[in-house]
Amino acid sequence: MNAAVDFKNVDIVFGAAQKEALELIDKGATRAEILEKTGAVLGCAECNLTVNEGDISVLMGLSGSGKSTLLRAVNRLNVPARGSVMVTDDGRQVDVASCDNATLRHIRQTRVAMVFQQFGLLPWRTVEENVGLGLELSGVREAERKERVRKQLALVGLEQWAKKYAHELSGGMQQRVGLARAFATEAPILLMDEPFSALDPLIRTKLQDELLQLQEKLKKTIIFVSHDLEEALKIGSHISIMEGGRIVQTGAPEDIVLRPANDYVREFISNVNPLSVLTAWNVMRDRRDLEHAGEDGWLWLDRRQTTRFKIDADGLVAAAERNGQPAIWLSCDEVEALPPDAPRVFWARPGTSLKTVMLAMHRSQTSPVALFDEQSRFVGAIGIRDVLSAVLRR
């Protein structure tokens, strides 16, 4: 995987006493201590984060935790006091923190586009003129500009609104214009600073869905700031949790939910429904950890020893038993398919949602659920206790 943006030991300090503040950062001082001793405000400290191409990397944390400060270092709207922010530009790495102005201009015009919370549309320009603004500033000719603007407006479903002014559009539509404007630059890296937080919840959910759909097609690298963990878990391929200017944990959504690094993160996830992120893979017991049930490749799927599978040499299931009776095994997706009295054991794929697994357990009198890989080989099992541990986080 190639890194699109690589933050290396980034410190950002607001105020004159940079040197003193950096010395205090090295001693592990908090923002409050640095402010008290130097009068400088710690924006962010010791931030390390690699954002791979095609990732949606979410910076998450309470207000003032330093999310926007770090984000804005990618196009040097904030200048790091120390450290580097490497941005990949046609295969070569540029340190935005220290590059010359011509290189910075090139990066801003062709590599990195930004979408703001308050849309940032110019009221005296029409929708199409707003979308074309970045192109105009970088000297793209009118004919090409028009074509690119038309294409991007179509992508966000706003072709009919090209000649309207911002105030004639709803908040959600204005933010779509903001997205189209960023897309129109064709920059591969998008910085999004709480782009949906000014919108009401329904529109917000809709735009999150639209962004994910667009991302399927466009495969940008997105760094997204949010203070909403539900939003972060939904759209992030990785999430970095920030506290007091420092990144305290980076991980995939399920890592954050299953293995919070400290109490601050635990507090954040305490109100999150784990069913919205966890999959069968996250909660299963590996087949190597299952107990043998006699000879001939039989394995118990559950600790209570109600259900066992006979696994053949290729890793495929050859026979199944439930409570001593021969059973059939079928996919969780077919949970409605048979009358409830047939003895059966359900199986799931690694990416099957935990909710689907639970439904299958419920339908089969809490029988364990097996996990099969794409070649239908048996890889592990999920018992009721695994589900409870994950949901209760114990």
Ligand SMILES: Nc1ncnc2c1ncn2[C@@H]1O[C@H](COP(=O)(O)OP(=O)(O)OP(=O)(O)O)[C@@H](O)[C@H]1O
């Ligand atoms: N231009 C600036 N000058 C001085 N201090 C600043 C500046 N920008 C940010 N700060 C300070 O840096 C700290 C981090 O702010 P930042 O905006 O990055 O937080 P945030 O996590 O994005 O918060 P929010 O969700 O409220 O936007 C805050 O204490 C803020 O007051």
